[in-house]
Amino acid sequence: MFKNLIGGEWVNGPRVSPNINPSDTRDLIGLYAQAGPEHAQQAVAAAQAAFPSWSLSTPQQRFDILDAAGTEILARRQELGDLLAREEGKTLPEAVGEVVRAGNIFKFFAGEALRPGGEALASVRPGVGVEVTREPLGVVGLITPWNFPLAIPAWKVAPALAHGNCVVLKPAERVPGSAWALADILHRSGLPRGVFNLVMGRGSDVGAVLLGDPRVAGISFTGSVVTGRRVAATCTARMARFQLEMGGKNPFVVLDDADLDGAVQCALQSGFFSTGQRCTASSRVIVTEGIHDRFVAALVDRMKTLKVDDARKPGTDIGPVVDERQLAQDLEYIAIGRAEGATLAAGGTVRERNADGAPGFYLSPALFTETSPAMRINTEEIFGPVLSVQRVKNYDEALATANDTAFGLASGIATTSLRHATHFKRHAQAGMVMVNLPTAGVDYHVPFGGRKGSSHGPREQGRHAAEFYTVVKTAYTQA
Numbered sequence: 174m175f176k177n178l179i180g181g182e183w184v185n186g187p188r189v190s191p192n193i194n195p196s197d198t199r200d201l202i203g204l205y206a207q208a209g210p211e212h213a214q215q216a217v218a219a220a221q222a223a224f225p226s227w228s229l230s231t232p233q234q235r236f237d238i239l240d241a242a243g244t245e246i247l248a249r250r251q252e253l254g255d256l257l258a259r260e261e262g263k264t265l266p267e268a269v270g271e272v273v274r275a276g277n278i279f280k281f282f283a284g285e286a287l288r289p290g291g292e293a294l295a296s297v298r299p300g301v302g303v304e305v306t307r308e309p310l311g312v313v314g315l316i317t318p319w320n321f322p323l324a325i326p327a328w329k330v331a332p333a334l335a336h337g338n339c340v341v342l343k344p345a346e347r348v349p350g351s352a353w354a355l356a357d358i359l360h361r362s363g364l365p366r367g368v369f370n371l372v373m374g375r376g377s378d379v380g381a382v383l384l385g386d387p388r389v390a391g392i393s394f395t396g397s398v399v400t401g402r403r404v405a406a407t408c409t410a411r412m413a414r415f416q417l418e419m420g421g422k423n424p425f426v427v428l429d430d431a432d433l434d435g436a437v438q439c440a441l442q443s444g445f446f447s448t449g450q451r452c453t454a455s456s457r458v459i460v461t462e463g464i465h466d467r468f469v470a471a472l473v474d475r476m477k478t479l480k481v482d483d484a485r486k487p488g489t490d491i492g493p494v495v496d497e498r499q500l501a502q503d504l505e506y507i508a509i510g511r512a513e514g515a516t517l518a519a520g521g522t523v524r525e526r527n528a529d530g531a532p533g534f535y536l537s538p539a540l541f542t543e544t545s546p547a548m549r550i551n552t553e554e555i556f557g558p559v560l561s562v563q564r565v566k567n568y569d570e571a572l573a574t575a576n577d578t579a580f581g582l583a584s585g586i587a588t589t590s591l592r593h594a595t596h597f598k599r600h601a602q603a604g605m606v607m608v609n610l611p612t613a614g615v616d617y618h619v620p621f622g623g624r625k626g627s628s629h630g631p632r633e634q635g636r637h638a639a640e641f642y643t644v645v646k647t648a649y650t651q652a
């Protein structure tokens with residue numbers, strides 16, 4: 174039984190939840206204790222008690238702990254990657270990559286702990302000096318989704334601790350294993366009791382307690398738009414700080430002058446890999462008419478070579494969908510696309526068993542062509558391996574179509590034109606822009622986040638993470 178971590182103790186809960194492998198639903202990864210609302214309150218109390226001391230801990234202490242955690246994560250990349258692929262269903266190489274990313278994030282923020290910035294300015298008054306410094310925010314509630322079971326907890330926990338905050342982490346119900354492994358690493362890392370707490374459980378009770386508790390100074394949330402709105406409303410009502418990363422409907426533009434193979438590879442990678450279950454996934458490919466037919470033919474050819482199978486089997490390109498509910502949602506959108514008149518050019522078929530006969534949620538990547546901007550498959554986030562192609566006349570129409578969305582996380586373009594690449598970087602209405610690169614796949618040391626309906630609040634990751642996890646102080650001194 175894997176337990177919750179509250180105030181440095183491993184604690185049971187009122188319920189137990191099985192963690193099931195989506196590649197083989199007969200495979201039980203483990204039983205995970207589910208916290209109740211009272212445990213969330215206890216975790217907040219423990220974090221609050223630990224805060225006065227941790228907020229004054231030295232940069233060296235924070236560096237040593239975060240660096241040690243990063244070293245352990247990197248050293249155990251194969252084992253943790255195997256667990257991650259087993260519980261989430263992304264392929265083993267993708268999962269190991271995510272673990273490496275998480276380890277590097279801890280290393281990066283270990284360094285950040287040593288670099289607290291500040292400014293010294295002259296006052297407008299004679300003889301007075303001004304200092305602008307950053308202090309920890311307080312107790313932070315971190316609420317994470319299932320699609321990056323280790324990297325997203327890492328990119329919230331590491332900056333929170335580096336900047337002197339105390340943490341209550343509530344991971345997604347479907348993937349408690351990786352978050353538990355992170356809690357175990359941090360528990361043994363030398364962190365004082367209560368600085369980091371893990372409460373596994375339902376969003377509607379455990380998560381809701383974190384949103385409403387006046388002792389929680391900030392909430393960093395990644396998940397659905399619906400829950401994000403709830404986080405915003407609850408935090409606004411009590412004037413707590415919040416940061417949201419939600420959905421995407423990321424466009425990938427392919428222009429006539431693009432390198433065809435490169436463009437196909439980008440669309441394939443960010444449309445279908447990780448089973449399309451990434452908020453940075455491309456789900457709309459917008460193609461100018463001179464290259465459209467060649468692009469679609471080449472993409473369909475490449476799609477035929479993709480192997481959908483057990484996430485941990487060598488040679489698998491795409492693992493299963495995470496669970497039955499998500500599979501039902503993917504299939505519903507495939508039905509909607511057909512009903513709206515789009516052409517299903519490839520894929521979209523379900524297999525209930527993989528090549529070895531193991532039961533799981535296998536969906537072949539689906540490609541819709543001849544789609545139009547108003548179709549629901551082009552406006553709503555599906556979160557599965559479903560890609561739609563829109564045909565446009567020229568660059569101007571491509572850019573307008575790319576920006577015609579309620580979301581604004583990532584936006585990509587394939588072109589050999591410097592003029593179009595430069596114009597697109599400036600005019601794409603997205604937090605992240607990729608030129609001749611897939612929209613998914615970002616570095617760990619630079620800001621991550623979107624615009625419009627995708628995100629709210631300061632950027633995550635990199636140096637910009639300090640904007641959420643610290644508060645600014647302006648101090649005046651008369652010498």
Ligand code: ADP
Pocket residue numbers: 316317318319343344345346374375376377378379380381384395396397398399400401403
């Ligand atoms: P998804 O559909 O991707 O699971 P959710 O927004 O439902 O997205 O879940 C993201 C995270 O938010 C999960 O950890 C979930 O438990 C949590 N959550 C869900 N509902 C609430 C809520 N009412 N209050 C706080 N957290 C919630």
